[in-house]
Amino acid sequence: MPTTTTPTPAPTTAAAPARRRDPRAAVWVPAALVVLVASVVGSVMVGAADLGAADVGRTLVTHLGLGGLLGVEPLPALQDATIWELRMPRVLTAAAVGAGLAVCGVVMQALTRNPLADPYLLGLSSGASFGAVLVLGAGVALLLPLAAFVGALAALAAALLLARAMGVMTPTRIVLAGLAVSQLAAAATSFVVFWSAQGDAYRDILSWLMGSVARSTWTSVAIAGVAVLVVGGLLASTGSVLDAFTFGDTAAAGLGLDVQRTRWVLLVGVALLTGALVSVSGAIGFVGLTLPHAVRMLTGARHRLLLPLAGLFGASFLVWADTIARTVFAPRELPVGIVTAAIGAPVFAVLLWRGKAV
Template sequence: MTARRRRVAIGAIVLGVATPVLATFAVVFGAADLSFGDVWATIGAHLGIGQPVLTPIEDGIVWQRRVPRVLVAIACGAGLAVCGAVMQSVTRNPLADPYLLGLSSGASLGAVCALLLGIAVPLPIAAFAGAALALAMTVGLATAIGQVTPTRTVLAGLAVSSMLGAVTSLIIFWTVTGDSYREILGWLMGTLAAARWPAVWLTWAGLVVIVVPIVLVARRLDAFAFGDRHAASLGIHPGRTRLLLLGATALLTGILVSVSGSIGFVGLIVPHAVRLLTGPGHRALLPLAALAGGIVLLVADTIARTAFEPRELPVGIVTALVGAPAFALILLRQRRSA
């Protein structure tokens, strides 16, 4: 076994063990006086194993609020990290993240329309519809320009993002009154406060249906590292493959944003950090990025929820405060090793 494979194996074991341990800490940590045993006994009781040990109120805190929130945080972090790794590969842009194609602006527009314009649509559905609209506009604009290339796709995404962001700002400026600013800003900066069991099923279904097939074709992503001609020489249709991968990641991002709002830096930083361990090969990068992304967002959300109790920060603030200097350190390390 080579040194790199040994590092990858150790990293996978560490991340795999850390995930359930940190998830249990996240459920326990908070104002309610809970223990590890209480949490696992309550989970077991709801799964038909053993008897409840907590009061109905404490049981509701664990099973209806904290467990779904933890599971959604892990799913959203994993999905954002994988989407970031895929987009950085197919666009050959190290600064690409899941929101590159205007998806965040589209989801924000949908959410704002539901919250402020009285559209009778649940917030997640409205946000997802906005993200789908942004994707369709980006792909349509990139196709209208000519052959779909990484540069044209990125430029089209920036144009769509700017336009939809301006429309969102106009709606907020024109209609928002009183304390509704707080709800809007909280969602735009990213929050998992409203995560419940329906969001768990939605996010984890998205991971299984979209991420698993992407991991199975991870070697195709390696072919994009040297350009479209190299990919074509290996029997891969670069334009069609890029469009399918971008569409899949955009769909998953829309699902995640519809639940969590716009959470920055996870999809940008985690793939770069994991590459320091795995190297550029996506067969190891994607699974480890998913594990690391889930842990990063889980820890960030726990900090956002508990650091200033009873006040709760939007988790996007925490990821930005930690992510910006972390990204700078990664760039400095890569420069020294180059």
Template sequence: MTATLPREYAAPTRIIVGPARRPAARTAIASVVLSVALVASALVAIGFGPASITPSEVAATIWAHVTGGERVLSATADAIVWQLRVPRVLTAALVGGGLALCGAVMQALTRNPLADPYLLGLSSGASTGAVIVLVLGVSVALPGAAFAGAMLALILTFTIGRAGGGTSSTSLILAGLAVSAVLSALTSLVIFWSATNDSYREILGWLLGSIAGAQWPDVLLVAVVMSACAVPLLGSARTLDGLGLGDSAATALGIPVQRMRLALFACCALLTGALVAVSGAIGFVGLILPHATRAIVGVRHRALLPTTMLVGALFLLWADTIARTAFDPRELPVGIVTALIGGPVFAILISRLRRSRR
């Protein structure tokens, strides 16, 4: 049996609930290839930079720190690898995987192929919190303030959404747009009123999305939140397949629609808030990559969600590597790189949707 969504959603994502599906072997092969590529890319990317280090030396250094063995590099090179580059590469992979996963889930929950992880106003809330502490000159508190701002936006969105129509996708999206507009205006007001010189440059760099300052505490924060939120999201594959058929069909299948939608929205919001707290609002990762992954493994979420995570991790790892090395000694915010890649792809996606409506 084949069930299709309304035409606005059908072009990029067609849900199959029967024997007509991608072979499981293809999904397994894609997962293995992507996993190997991710590990190899991490070893290569860590070695990139003014102090060039071979992948074998990188692997030996990481192994020495994990096992407590003897160093294979000089003290300076060892510090560059372990204290600077490894946390940054791990953060990029975790943020990319998390954003891509949240994007795939949000597109399924809203039945909207243009949905992304920032749909509920989280990036605007995080930006407000981050800008306030940067203006006050306490940048050490930036991750905490950004996360608090994202959670404030989440609470406001759910409060307004429930008052306006329960937990339906439409009411939450509209509430998120309203909260995002207000918090963006507040952020602009703070910048206009208080930011000067160095603080303005620091604010601009964070708003554009950057992993330049990633350290081990950032890796720990993202890893903990990923462990708490990604597991239920990955386990929601059958629910998302059912919700894609419409609320009535999902209810007939025994899915508690409102409760599951609320829980999945909350998981996405918490995970996105933590990711934005350490990286800023990096655009297009959660919007574009789920569509690219569907072309590889199909649209069933059991295969789509974990593969999307791997694709997102691989993409942002290399985007950040390009951002920090392409114009050495100057460094671009990684959000610029993702926008330069994602913008044209987004335009192609819109064109494809327009053709599907004809």
């Protein structure tokens, strides 16, 4: 009697299904890129000098060495200098700083599981401010970026060592250590300002402490741009890691992460990027706090899309905040930190009221 055989089903594995690209990325990322490019060009056009998009394009083509190839005549010297030497470095620095701060804010909120976390949580801005005030008070402003960067790293080291000294480095201990270091550095900064700052040095210190990109040069663009492209790019690629941290250290460890080592690496990355940004712009508040929550309303909590979009929208936001700072009360200028606080604080209050941030 013939026997029948039942086909054996294919063996199943415990492997996770292949990840699918979020369809929202195909819409939001290109849209955010278009908004950023339009913001940069539009901001360069805004000001006392009558400039158009064609003028911006001619300047870019000329300085990129493509004028002869494309048959583009250079602008008159004054207009060219206005775009290339004054406005373009300032706008690009603002874009880089805004992008970096927003990405750092997303990372810090995920690592600490604290919706009120921002890039300055570990005392980085206070440490950078202390270093900057020291050199400004001594009259050696040329060393300001280096002093601010070193101050930020010193604050990070102090905060992490303090958190580690308390035992296992948990998010709560990190926050408390950062607050302690921040207050100590802020007190030291206030003492230096009270003891030594006067005249022009006092105005320079006050402007830097409030956050400003008014003195940006192509060197500032290089510092902030390279930091965002290298360190910010690496941080923006950690979306799946940050998703794991969202569910707590135990869940992250269960997914195979070395929780302590990963947290140290990401915190050092945030410190390096924040230190580089603060060294060229001062402490600009609310970008790293508010932008992640605002973008999260569009993308949801998945960090693979949240990180790049927060960077792009953060760049556009700070470009326009600085444009407002330099034009609304022209010929006087506001530190851009005043504008970001004036916009960011009410927006964050609305997010809190709607229950989106906590």
